[in-house]
Amino acid sequence: MKQKIIEAIEAFQTIYIYRHEKPDPDAIGSQAGLGALIQTNYPNKKVVLMGEEEESLSFLAQMSANVEQQNDIESSLVIICDTANTERIDGEGWERGKTTIKIDHHPEVESYGDLMWVKTEASSTCEMMIELVLEGKKSHNWELPKEAARLLYAGIIGDTGRFQFSNTTPQTLRLAAEVLEYDFNTTELFTRFYENQEKLVRFKGSVLQEFEMTEHGLGIMYITKKMLDEYEITVNESSAVINSFSDTAGLKAWVFFVEDEENNNYRVRLRSKGPVINEVAANHNGGGHPMAAGAKAQNKKETEDIIEELEALCESY
Ligand SMILES: [Mn+2]
Incomplete structure (x- = not known):
């Protein structure tokens, strides 16, 4: 070839x-x-x-x-x-x-x-x-x-x-x-x-404060339009903080939902340390690698479905 x-x-x-x-x-x-x-x-x-x-x-x-x-x-x-x-x-x-x-x-x-x-x-x-x-x-x-x-x-x-x-x-x-x-x-x-703009460093600070972690080790972060505006960050730029809490003990997989006003949906970014998450991505208009994938959610309800699927994966892992 x-x-x-x-x-x-x-x-x-x-x-x-x-x-x-x-x-x-x-x-x-x-x-x-x-x-x-x-x-x-x-x-x-x-x-x-x-x-x-x-x-x-x-x-x-x-x-x-x-x-x-x-x-x-x-x-x-x-x-x-x-x-x-x-x-x-x-x-x-x-x-x-x-x-x-x-x-x-x-x-x-x-x-x-x-x-x-x-x-x-x-x-x-x-x-x-x-x-x-x-x-x-x-x-x-x-x-x-x-x-x-x-x-x-x-x-x-x-x-x-x-x-x-x-x-x-x-x-x-x-x-x-x-x-x-x-x-x-x-x-x-x-x-x-690996250098970050000051606004991204401060944005990361707020992500570290606000992410949630479930019983079975799923990290969840919603990045709202309001947050993006407050820190003057674009949807694309927000990917820079995807690994910001990856070192949390007990974390198995994590997901970011980024409100994408322009497309009226959520950009979904999935990462994992074990559970295979790209099938979840494939179920929701996306795909990628077993440990790093991306998807799209049409509305809040679909983000909740994704959380449910991920939580089940983390539980059985
Ligand atoms: Mn590549």
Whole structure:
């Protein structure tokens, strides 16, 4: 599969790279890392990074500007990174590409693309990209630019929580070591990664005060529109506090309901230390990993249903 992907990259003059909406470091890192890799090894190719700019991750990479004109996409290669289902692809036009490739590590919820490389045992899409880099080095003398090394490392850091989550395998560390050979500033990267705006630090304080914990170890936090306004925080930004009380003794799983006024529903963020929670997410317009998932609730009643399902899981765990 890696060879097929490399052949496709070689064959096309223009390559559009997409990733999922509301991007995390792995999404941006794999997208922009692949982009930098291609641009370095094929300077005459046109590489376009698709999707909305994510302000909080602009220290990692920025998207291509002026992409309204996609006259050439019909004759282009489209690569979609870190995105389990087509609904989550950020940006228009991907389905018009001549050849489409999916590269992802999420549990397969939707098959799409002419070529699919899905590896659920990989910690991150960036980890997979490093495998691709090694393959390209061997077969096509690819060089890895320092900037791509930084981006791919950042994605692994993001998805493994600095190598502490259970998705960190010996292979994760081996592949991370490959990019760490390059001379980029990890201290600066970590500082940017884990620094928070003052308003977020204070917001976290209120979450720590207000979250509830049930008898069976389910943590529950409602973030109301009022709270978001008070701290001047967007729905997206509120994800920064998802792990704020994860170190509470006895906590098995936790859920955040974020009131999303714009869409008139609740954004649901689920995390776990044991009970498998992505099936609950799937029951409520979402999905994700066994220990980290997301969903949507149409109203307060549906948030209560989700709590009930989670509480049952925690009880039987
Ligand atoms: Mn990922």
